[in-house]
Amino acid sequence: MPGLIAPSDYSREPPRHPCLKINAKEPFNAEPPRAALVASYVTPVDYFYKRNHGPIPIVEDIERYSVIITGLIDNSKDIFMKDIWSLPKHTVTATLQCAGNRRTAMSKTRKVRGVGWDVSALGNAVWGGAKLADVLELVGIPKLTKSTPSGGKHVEFVSIDKCKEENGGPYKASIPLIQATNPEADVLLAYEMNGEPLNRDHGYPLRVVVPGVIGARSVKWLDSINIIAEECQGFFMQKDYKMFPPTVDWDNINWSTRKPQMDFPVQSAICSLEDVNHIKPGKITIKGYAVSGGGRGIERVDVSIDGGKTWVEALRYQKPGVPYIADIEANSDKWAWVLFEAEAEICQSTEIVAKAVDSAANIQPENVEVIWNLRGILNTSWHRVDVRLTHSSM
Incomplete structure (x- = not known):
């Protein structure tokens, strides 16, 4: 060339x-x-x-x-x-x-x-x-x-x-x-x-x-x-x-x-925490991203602080001060990710989990085992991180 x-x-x-x-x-x-x-x-x-x-x-x-x-x-x-x-x-x-x-x-x-x-x-x-x-x-x-x-x-x-x-x-x-x-x-x-x-x-x-x-x-x-x-x-x-x-x-x-993979399935991950975290008891902010392929918006991001037993809905946003609405092009970038945020009070060591739902009601699978494949692509299983409490000595 x-x-x-x-x-x-x-x-x-x-x-x-x-x-x-x-x-x-x-x-x-x-x-x-x-x-x-x-x-x-x-x-x-x-x-x-x-x-x-x-x-x-x-x-x-x-x-x-x-x-x-x-x-x-x-x-x-x-x-x-x-x-x-x-x-x-x-x-x-x-x-x-x-x-x-x-x-x-x-x-x-x-x-x-x-x-x-x-x-x-x-x-x-x-x-x-x-x-x-x-x-x-x-x-x-x-x-x-x-x-x-x-x-x-x-x-x-x-x-x-x-x-x-x-x-x-x-x-x-x-x-x-x-x-x-x-x-x-x-x-x-x-x-x-x-x-x-x-x-x-x-x-x-x-x-x-x-x-x-x-x-x-x-x-x-x-x-x-x-x-x-x-x-x-x-x-x-x-x-x-x-x-x-x-x-x-x-x-x-x-x-x-199999056909070549094109669209990406719905995906999310927690980014404010590592796989294993040592923190003091108290309030934390959980942040991450969610995205789906094909221009599908993110309808919901659910966050659990007890390993998936109970859930709260996270705040979703793209641009500061602009409400995010899935699939309403005037208010959202349909090809872009959505950031999410949730507050939580951590009183004991636990597993924090995130999962997203897109505008077609597709949801992330709970376990990686059901989507395991030999090339390791499209891991969209629930994202999990461990939180372990550390107590300050007197």
């Missing part, structure tokens, strides 16, 4: 914030402390989780950089940054979440394969860029198109990023054409994050942002966009990020029996 290169080693990696918990150094995968997530509705770029599959690409000449749109269309076209910048700019507040968020807790039930994420493999950002629906009109694909005349039904995004899972080939993923051409789906070719140009870790100069869908489909460092008849056949669509039942293991797995 002119102007953009993928290094063959890790000697030119960008700087990262020292507070990040590094789960893998090469390629770099890291998450912030959980308490940092609930410090603000919009996650600072430095604290936004880093998910990579190889060395970080480098832009050598932004003027020469372009993305080719090709495939089952009449005419292929090179799209330069000036073409993207000339289109109407849209901003979308959206939470991206790795499908493996909370994998570490799932692995305690039975071992799974994958990066050992805690509860912070997600973040909420304000993404700026052109709607993919507008970009595809540049090559003659109208809005709300299900299929091109040549039979294109999916949009494949190919990165310049090279990864071992593709035998040194590029990272790639796809979404249905109808989603790509629907302006209401808010799929972006993003060049900004929180009002600033994307940094290298997050896809500079151009990435896809697919709101409401697992982060694996929001491809970074775009090289090409292909209009194809079937789903992308890449590794991360066909042999990863699929949800299998607990009975499937590496000896009997048949990848073709």
